[in-house]
Amino acid sequence: MSGLEYLSTTQIVFGALARFWPVWVALALVLAASFRFRKRLGLYGQIFESGVGVAGVTICLFWLFTAMFAGHVATFDPLAQVPVMKDALPGAIDPASGMPYLFGGDKLARDVFSRMVYGSQIVLAIAPAATAFALMVGITLGLPAGYYGGRIDTVLSFLANLVLAFPVILLFYLLVTPGIMDTPIPYAMAGLFFVFPIVFFCVLFYTRFKSRPERLYILLALTLLVGGWVYAGLVFNADPLGLISMAPNELNIFVAVVFASSPGVFRIVRGLTMDIKTRDYVAAAQTRGEGPWYIMLWEILPNARGPLIVDACLRIGYTTILLGTLGYFGLGLAPESPDWGTAIKDASRLLRSAVHPALPPTIALMSFVLGLNFLADALREQSLKD
Template sequence: MQDALSWGQIILGIAARLVPVWIGLIAVFALSFTFKRRLGLYGRIFDSPVGMIGFAMVMFWVFVACFADIIITHDPLVQLSGMKNIVPGSPVKGMEGAYYLLGGDHLARDVFSRVIMGAREVLKIAPAATVVAFMVGITLGLPAGYIGGKLDTAISFGSNLVLAFPVILLFYLLVTPEIRDTGIPIVLAAILFIFPVIFLTILFNSRFFTNPKQRNIYVGVVLVIGLWAYSGLAFNADPLGVWSMDPNVLNVFVSVVFVNSPGVFRIVRGMVMDIKTRDYVAAGQTRGEGPWYIMLWEILPNARGPLIVDFCLRIGYTTILLGTLGFFGLGVSPESPDWGSTINYGRRLLAIAPHPAVVPALALMSLVLGLNLLADGLREESMKD
């Protein structure tokens, strides 16, 4: 019979499984340090110790998600006989040389493998949903702040309605089966997912308006690919089956976008109202540049620093919200290895077996901490512009 591993052996075993992650981190840092003076704000992260530490923590989990299939030691959904609530480092019965490095949960599943796969579940939704939320917020916030008037009043009123509602309760309502059956998430997806297409279309149209041939190419590509993706993601109607989203994932994704968009809108609107009074904006108006060109190519680039910082922070908030949903059993699926669900399953046995809850909780904390440190580093460097 195999002996259980000591904590030293467990740590070495985990470090060995993470070799692809270490290689990825070394490669990224080596290239970034070599070319940091050519990489703008990203390169200046490496002049900030806080930003660099945060970047390393975030990239660690990014690489874990990318290489999860070769890092895990067991299928995160498979239950093995005799491994229920087993302590870290325990050998797997009937499998020579196999161990549960971080123990087993209440269903005899490998905690280490579930935490690793949980990183993929989190990073599959949080960044993409935040990007869509930013496109919604920017598309509405730019004209609201620049044009003002009744348009600003109407959009701000709708934004305030969403912001006034308790976030957790709003999430709970949007992802419950009863709301799902009404078709509201599909309606929200149809509305929210069209904004990236609108944003990119206006972006290229305003930039290349004086060059119709080049404009038609860019706008045409955006419309073809964008509407193709839109049909698949929003309505699951892609005839080629390239773009699709599981109904549970769609509900969570739409909820994240819907809740985050008003906050982005308020930030963009406020910054536009300040920047539009600058001299270079007045110069653009004097040259006869169109409103959307001024908003997207004069004002928005000068607001990029605070928006990048908020983007990092918002991914952290979204990660916490996803963990909260999973904790309440409202995540992407009941058997999903996402960190919130894993913490929920493990909390019931904290007194006798703390590792199933503590390990994913530490993983969630480290990712959010990394995002916050990265945002602090970006804020520090962006203020030097």
């Protein structure tokens, strides 16, 4: 390493900022358009009325665009190894390519900056999607539990409490441990959980458009077509277009997150439903002769959206931390994965000799979760105003 050339601290800072130029351009365009049309953008536009909301949106969009433009932002392949750059300090220049390792090299001579950038793709692919599926499961089960009560509520609440009573870390260790991947358990659970969105949207469209069959049939056909395509790709890895696929270890983590998060969503939806079903507009819908599922999906659920959106933001942050924790313990994703948790785990073993490989993924993880918390706070303020 003594023969390597190095950039100055100023060159490192400005060099890293310059690599994010596609992100800055996209961020500026989206924020400018959001400010310009915020009065027409509903709840999203209202977020820009507070500084906390602007900060949350900016941070979340930054990492979203970083994941989208990772190939343009990163300077090296996140898995590429250049032996001479092993444990290189920040700003070290690769003699072969002349490109700098802006944040230094790790113990396997991989570029820390590029791994941090590509790690955002993994986090933003798993955390929001897993949260969305957990919301679908929790909403689909929580609405009838809160609306009907009785035995349905008793059974569903017992199952939810059973999962919630289990220690979370131990639950994930059992679900994500490498040995479980060789069993049909993850695929059976995926097959069960991933059918909920299809059922949800089919019932949603049927209750709304059953008197307009010409539109209902189109919507049901699209739901079954798109839902079946996604279902086949995720559960059976049989996407004919090759656009949707998930490695067994990623599917394992995905299913584990959905399984652990769904009971929490269920309890929130159940409580909101029990409160909202006593409102006058629900009684008016019952007087009109509307069916129970129409009332649940088109009267109760829209009026519960505020707390659910806030919970979704917080839950994405929680899932992001959970992915980092699992990566730190070496569970789930492949050891060479550039996800932030795995990067922190690899760097933590050599903290006394080299601290620079651990800082970028740690700061990235912290900032993304902070942005989600800011966003949730702003949404909570707006929901209280409404």
